Amino acid sequence: MTWRTELEQAAARLREAAGAADRAERLIAASASRLSADDTERRRLALAEKLRAAAAGAATGWLGADLAAIAPSTPVWTDEPSTPAIRIGEAELDDAPAFPALAGLLGKGHLVCDADAADPRVAGMLQSLLLRVTAAHRNLEVSLVDGVTLGQVFAPATALVDAGIAGPVATDHLALARILTAAEKRLTELRDISARGQSIADRPFHLIVIAGLPPEVGKSMRERLAALAHAGPSARCHIVLCGWRNAPHREPVPAIEHATYLSCNANEVRLGTLPLPVALDPAPSPALARAVYGSRAQQRREAGELSVADLVPAELWTASSRHGLTTVIGRDQAGSATGGDVEVSFDDATPHWLIGGRTGGGKTVFLLDVLYGLATRYSPEELELYLLDFKEGVSFTEFTPSHLDPSWIPHVRAVGVESDREYGVAVLGALRAELTRRAGLMKRAGATRLARLRELRPEVRLPRIVAVVDEFHVLFAGNDRLAGEAVAHLEELARKGRSYGVHLVLASQTISGIEALYSKKDSIFGQFPLRVALPGAKHLLDEGNDGADGISVGQAVLNDAGGIRGRNRTCRFPDASSAEDLLTGLRHQLWERRDSDAEPIVFRGFDEQHLTEDPAFEALAPTHAPRALIGRAVDVHMSTVGYQFDRSPGRHLAILGTSAVAADVLAAGAISLGHQHEPGTVAFQIAVTAVGVDDTAAEVAGELERLGHECTRLAPGSILTGKRGTPTYLIWFGADGADGHTARLRDLLLHGPADGVHLLGWWRGARRFLDDIGGSAGREHCAGIVALNIAANDLAAITGGYERSWEARSNRCLVIDRHAGTETLAVPYVRPGRLDGLPSQDAPARKVETR
Template structure:
């Protein structure tokens, strides 16, 4: 609510400003009456003309085509001095705002621009090197509203501004683009070269016709400008240095007193009022990005979506042959996630799941894409999503890249068989959607120089080079693209395939090193560049927050979910932070009796989070060792035993435990409750159990050992264990044990000679450099981390990253 006092201030400020800027047609008519603009020698005629001009000015509404800068006096008359501006001329002073009179002039002129122009019709960019932005301090509300830029104070920023203005001129003159007028207000310029001055003069020559206008303090002789020359106690106003201004250039002899600055409180209040008006004009909501009808567009030639508002209207970005892949950068809190959601929902609203498939990866500790998946609070999902990773592992990212590389190959084969050469032609014969892969914090994929990073680089490069030909597009987003070790030698070959660059606040690195256009961006703004980030191809856009509180987003998601194909499943979701429960695994629920049982140990880090299992067939060494002091080892062993009980109901389960008594007891009760034979033993009973299992007549038995490293077997006992490990599987006798130390495990199975006797292992918190002595160099890259384990199968020669099962007490 506006208080009465503030309302009074605003009303007074508005009225004062209306009077200050009142002019235009009547003033021009009055000038015409002054002897055709010639200098008047007759004092009486001069005073009469001045009177008519003053009277006319009071009757003319605010109009930014004319600016009031001061007044001149003749006799008793004080007459406003009005100069042409918007659409006609530039305004230049020969000294900058270090002269207080020029600083005051600028404070009076800037509000006139906005009161005299339609809301949203101007974009004002500011420069103040000498004052470090102080000249524009009262106009902070307009800066916050996004119509007045944060002041540029250095040479690089000044040159980037010239880049922007030149691009604006080209877009108007060459492309016929329309949109707001760009006004450059230079309170004081930084040190600049002759070439910079020439660029500014070129802008002055062509700018008026191309929607670029200058208010330049500290310059003289710019083409097409009204020059204000500062003198001792007065100013001269004219078409060039020292010439008095008149409509036809013949001059009007008058010394001009420049207007003082408005009262600072009034100025700030007026700036706030104008900012509110401009903000309303510029405001774009998420609803503006969404079409009235869902899924009406086809993806034959590409994908397009409105992502915000540009300087010339709605900002439409595309995935097509010209911009097949995008690179998006933005610091933490810079709006990167919001921008990605705008893009994804904009695409999903226009294209059906038959036209568009989404693969979404997030490598940071965030929730960028969780809303695309069902949850306990909201069972809906985006039907376009084919795979979603939250807090993804690099291995999961590589799995997704492998899947898309495979899809690219399948499409290539289909095109060859169909005798077509373009993806658009294939779509006429076969329903194949365009694919968009979005990877947030993609640089995590390439951290280090290990096998995973090398494979990620190779897959990404292949997709970047060939994807466009098969309707596969990528968006790589990050806080930075610097410091990516695995891409140092391949930066040009990969990033050269990403012509679309979107720079959010704090992300100059996605643009060319000479392109500083992203400096000074605010949250909700972005620089869009379709030429690989090089200068002269920048566009400023503003984009809304999808979660703007309007409810549009939730409504849209529900509408799309309700229109999904009957029976379509939700997307597979990889949530790297989530604990995995055996009871939640659909594979566990489907287990039945079988001759080749599998011990379930967790979920694989792959596209569908498939079940990780160890096959216990009759081959020598088909046993399972769980290695590491992490207490989760007990959970994995308990899950393995429970899953085997469902598949081998006629077998015996012999438990020997030195640890986790409660979990062991719960597991025994669960298995016994299924009618399976179970026996519990202390770890000290292990030698006797080995004697029993050495009998060749013993079959169908599982030895389940919790903390087997506590058994301290002697040489004779380890020899018995080795014999069981080698020959036991042939009579369906298998050992599943948890050893908390690798050394004790190696000793128990007979050292190096027993390496092949336990073919399968789940490794927890033992680093790779300690594992190589037993498992070889293939595990050297393994780095233990929470909620992860390495599944090794010597016979299959595989090393698989898994999310191991956790017990309920970890919740």
């Protein structure tokens, strides 16, 4: 076939097509002529009405209404919308509004526009869209980005930023990157939660509104946006993305999945596949914007602000601790739409807690909230508290009675204020002993859990125990004997506590760098699934979990899975320190409901101890086994420490150290002995060979004479020479050098007890004492030692215990009874005000002269 033939056939086909077009045109004209103009308008109006009705059903209330017709007094919604549609403008037919133009957003997908907020039409649409979403969705978090007007388009929404609903507007690529990073982290966490079969329906929607991309945004960030859009809807993350268009000489922008596209040119706006142009909604009125944003911001503040009163149940002491302890601690950052109040528990799932945060980060306030919440829900029959503070001593003072307020929290059994490490170890040891007791009860009852034991043995008092240790890292400082004991107790309590109803709360600035826990860190802290990260918390959550970064004072990140990612919940908790009157009233209510007048044991490491204030002294009566009272033990109950006298060889007492406190200890021992003998049955001899203690010796003599005892003042040179035909106590202030009669001193030490003669003496020098008693061979001749400010090696030389770990410090003494095999750290009795005028025992001691 030639080219001419082909050309003729093509011309024939064109003539046929032209004829068909002419015939179609004639048919359309004929059909139009059969329809009246009125009928066409009626059908058009009917269709538009149907579309308006459909739009009204798809986008209700704030999401679909004409904002110009809404009064500023109209309340924002309190219930979440059931549909994802939102109005962005009106579709136009013949240049007239026909019906609302809708896009699917929260709960469905994204909105993408090729123009940015530099176009007034787009700016108005963004402002109206943000207002609609804010008014309709209570459970919402917003991120704002504006790289073209530098935040001006979002200026009406400043109240959202102030209330924390929206973050500060990002205007550069670095701030945008931070928003994307936070969104990606949130998406990962919610995806992990969903993977575990848990619902995320109560989590807030996260809406990212980008009015225009900053100019520095490159390919990688655009790809991150596309990836976030791909995974976002399944994790309640949605994007309004403006300015998403190809630029000359740059790679094409990636497609945004799950999105409705909005295209804007100079003449018209088109929405998705809608075959009509769209007139975008203009910006809402300033009055309406202020009303909506202000109302929602106020709701957020009210939802997030929980007072201490909100932690207290309507009725006190109605809960049972059989299966665990639970209290409200704060309110979810997203407000009450997510369930509101945040509860924490001590149970099988979260038996122990770790709390971390910098100084001033809110640890004390958080602990007060927890303790008052528990103490108002559970009675003392259901809950016991042990509270230790190793810092300034202010955390738990209000739980104890004082001279200003005699009330206390009746659940509290022991409180350590500015505690010694020894006291902390003693408390842990006592709790471990309670574990052993409860284990025995369970074995005999055939139970494996506390709840079951309480069912089988209802007559046995078995409250749950919560022990709180603030600044616990002090307890494990160094790597000495005490630290080792503390670790052993802690490991046992952490492993077995859940079964026996003993729960631990350890609070500190950090859990890293504790040498004594290096080998036990995982085995111990692995038993602490609940982590409470406050501002400044370090190493509390797992590596890679930075959920606590950026939180402020009054906020906490709770993680019930040992700190792993995906289990964070951020809440705001009330400031108990600003509710002093309320807490005082609560404390009095609880105190008045107590069924016992037994006060909690309060160990104040810095307080003086006075003989006359010890209940054990008040209870003294004549006995065949008298004890010289020395001080109060550094143990859970602050037991009275004494040294018993009998006719066994070596029953004497030596007080060693240069501190003037030794004179007070000697005085307390003598006076307490005087209260344990009938008048006339025993004699006291008082010798003073040290300068500066005459007043103390005179007070002792006066008190003993008042009790009806014979009391003789011995002069130097006659101290060890008098006849002793009756039971006698020789009270010697300054026995150094044995008054020149060391042989007689050794004879007294060796044979005196059999004759009822006992020596209570004060030696300033430990080495001199050892020489006076005859060196190491005479150790057994004085079985009682009270060590004050003497060196560890000197004490070891006296006792023969060369492995002794003793460190002298102010207001402490070590009481040793060689016959009983006991060593007791104690707070010695002193005269009132004595410590106010003494230098620290850590400093070189002042020499006391001998006459």
